[in-house]
Amino acid sequence: MFTPQGPSLRELARQALSSVEHGYDLLAPKFDHTPFRTPDSLLGAVRRALAEIGPFEHGLDLCCGTGAGMTVLREVCRRSVTGVDFSAGMLEVGRERAAVPHPSADGARDAYAPAVSWVRGDVHALPFRPVFDLVVSFGAFGHFLPRELDGVFAQAHSVLRPGGRFAFPLPAPATPRSSWYWAALGFDVAMRVRNALWRPPFVMYYRPFRLGLARRKLEQAGFTVELLALPEFGRRPDGSPRCRMVVATRK
Known part of the structure; x- marks a missing residue:
């Protein structure tokens, strides 16, 4: 939930009536005090799985x-860690916070101390050659319409070395018996009404991004796909994991 240090209702309204890029520029100074930041519990689970x-x-x-996922990369990558985003405001906050010494999971300084860089760029046209052996993403796919995922996944594929991995967590969808199901449904409906009545659009629909869609689009982009359960989040009544890490490997 929002903390007292988070944005006011007026600030959230101003952000919601902006474009996605400008909206995140506005929200950046208080972003880490909102529920939109990836929870530490999920970051830790992904870090352990990647390790x-x-x-x-x-x-x-x-x-x-602002670099929540960068903390994961700094613990599993030995030589370099790069963050790319189109919001200058979010990158500025990330750079400032990265300047603070980062402890590793056991309380010591980073074991590998990789070089860290921050790049402003468009995910539809990444400014990199195939030099990475790991690409991650946390909570970003709701900002892309399903038809855009082909290009996004193709770009991730293009910057990976052969055999490189593209990994991201994917929680199981909430059931209609859950309050989260109705909250997400209400949010998506509100965003669709907003985008029908106001320009520029603010794309933020998390319900359409599901495992079946992601897997199909990844395979079409040239990946092989593996699913790893994140045991920290347990299992649903039907035995399926409550949260998985999708690991797509460039052939």
């Missing part, structure tokens, strides 16, 4: 925002 299949040399955080 099992790593270590890696060069990592890229796609749509890095």
Whole structure:
């Protein structure tokens, strides 16, 4: 939930009536005090899962925002970590916070101390060659319409070395018995009404991004796809994981 240090209702309204890029520029100074930031519990689960299949040399955080996912990369990548985002405001906050010494999971300084860089760029046209062996993304796919995912996944594929991994967490969808289901449905409906009545649009629909869609689009982009359960979040009554990490490997 929002903390007292988070944005006011007026600030959220101003952001919601902006474009996606300008909206995040406005929200950046208080973003980490909102529920939109990826929870530490999820970051930790992904870090532990990546450590099992790593270590890696060069990592890229796609749509890095203020850098929550960069903390994961700094613990599993040995040589370099790069964050890319189109919001100058989010990148500025990320750079400032990255300047503070970052402790590793056991309280010590980073074991590998990789070089860290922040790049302003468009995920539809990434300014990189195929130099990464790990690409991650946290919470960004709701900002892309389903038809845009082909291009986004193709770009992730293009910056990976052969055999490189593209990994991201994907929680199981809430059921109609859950309050989260109705909250997400209400949010998506409100965003569609907003975009029908106001320009520029603010794309933020999290319900359409599902495992079946993601897997199909990844395979079409040239990846092989593996699913790893994140055991920290348990299982649903039907036995399926409450949260998975999708690991797509460039052939």
